[in-house]
Amino acid sequence: MSQALYIHAAHDARVAPFNLREGRPGETLLDVAAVGLCGSDLHYYKDGGIGSAQIRAPFVPGHEFGGWLTEDIAELSLGRGSLVAVDPNKACGHCAWCHEGHANLCPNVEFIGAPPFDGAMTSRIWVPRTQIVPLPQGFTPLDAVMLEPLGVAIHAVDLAKLRLLERVAVLGCGPIGLLILQVLKVAGAGEVLAVDPLEHRRAMAQRLGAERTGSSAADIQAWTEGEGAPLVIEATNSPVGFRDAILSARIGGRVVLVGIPDGDTYTLPAADARRRGLKVKFSRRMGEVYPRAIALVAAGKVDVASLVTHRVGLEGAGEAFRSHAEDRPGVIKTLIYPNGVDRSAN
Known part of the structure; x- marks a missing residue:
């Protein structure tokens, strides 16, 4: 029997035996290569x-992950043992929001x-199988994991409607904030x-290109002499993150809220x-951004x-x-x- 990390309630996480359920039509089984510990x-x-998503019975977290296929998938031209990423968002595909291109906002999502x-x-x-994301040769399990948070960052910047050479304030330098940067x-x-x-x-933000930290x-x-920034992207877990974003924005500015407050x-x-x-x-999850996330990592334009x-x-x-x-x-x-030990280099 395999093991899993369960969250039972607040501040109660334990490793215990895990009974793998039976597969359903249209599904495939992955050996999990790596999984990220996300802010959510x-x-x-x-x-x-988080909101209405409450833990009512012990559950296994982890939505940023990659794995190795345990079987061939002909329709994707992928063989057994291939490393793949997974889009965790299974939208219904039938509601008004899905039809409008907002699958990330689907109220019927199975995430x-x-x-x-x-x-x-x-x-x-x-x-x-529809949520499997094929990866280029040379991608590692780390790369596969980081595509999901990078997708969140891309979606946030899409929403921001960035103007060329515009000054931007980023509040919060956790993984999402650093990817947004x-x-x-x-x-x-x-x-x-x-x-x-x-x-x-702050040191990592400076290393990754922030002009001031x-x-x-x-x-x-202080840096803007009281004027504030025309664009503020908030990626904190603080209940005062929204307040700080407002106080950092200039008159007529734009604010994108990405963080989830404690x-x-x-x-x-x-x-x-x-x-x-x-x-x-307000930014929630992501749109159809995996191809761009893969391209950014493959080209070395984003350091994950x-x-x-x-x-x-x-x-x-x-x-x-x-x-x-x-x-x-x-x-x-x-x-x-x-x-255990990763099968490929990180």
């Missing part, structure tokens, strides 16, 4: 849920790794101002937002490997959740290898 996984661990749908923090998982630079941003309360994350929104106000609640000053006449967009600071086996997953929840120094991104 962390919210399930810290808060016991791998969001309760009640078990995720990939286990050795094997059944996935729909890099996508902004590729897309033609001008000066990128990045803030995060953790020193090691600071610890709070007050730094953005406690699922924002705190913000309404007058500051209203008097600035801000345009605010440097964000991975820790790698553990399944037995170390519980401690990894604790280290992220406590914001321990040096921790940015953890990859979990449920089947």
Whole structure:
């Protein structure tokens, strides 16, 4: 019997035996190569849920993952043993939002790794063939995992409608914020101002191209002489992230909110937002962006490997959740290898 990392409730993550369910029509079985510990996984661990997606029974998290095929898939020209990525978002395809091209907003979605749908923090998982993403030769399990968060970053920048050489403020330098920073630079941003309360994350933002790094929104106000930035992208887990984004934006500016706040609640000053006449967009998951994510990684235009600071086996997953929840120094991104040692280089 295989093992899996279960979240039972807030701050209760345990490795226990896992009974693999039977496959369904249209599915294929993967040996999980690696799975990322995402900020949303962390919210399930810290808060016991996100909005209506509450943990009502022990469930297996993990939606950023890649795996090896256990069988040939002729329609994709893929052979057994091929490394693939997986789009975790199974939209219904029939609702108005799906028909309008917003599968990421589908209210009927079955999302791998969001309760009640078990995720990939286990050795094997059944996935729909339609959600398999073929990868170029030379891609590693790390690359496969990081395509999903990179897709989130691409979608956020798409929503932002970046203008060439525009100054941008990025709030939050966790994995998503750092990927957004890099996508902004590729897309033609001008000066990128990045803030995060953790020193090691600020150092990584500077390494990846931020012109200025600071610890709070007050730094953005100081750098811009009180004017603020025309575009602010928020990627924090803070209940005051929305507030800080407003206070970092110039009059008539745009704000894109990507982060999920602890406690699922924002705190913000309404007058500051209203008097600035801000345009605010909320970003959820991603659109059809995997081809661009693959192209960016294949061309070396986005550095995904440097964000991975820790790698553990399944037995170390519980401690990894604790280290992220406590914001321990040096921790940015953890990859979990449920089947032990990686079969290919990282």
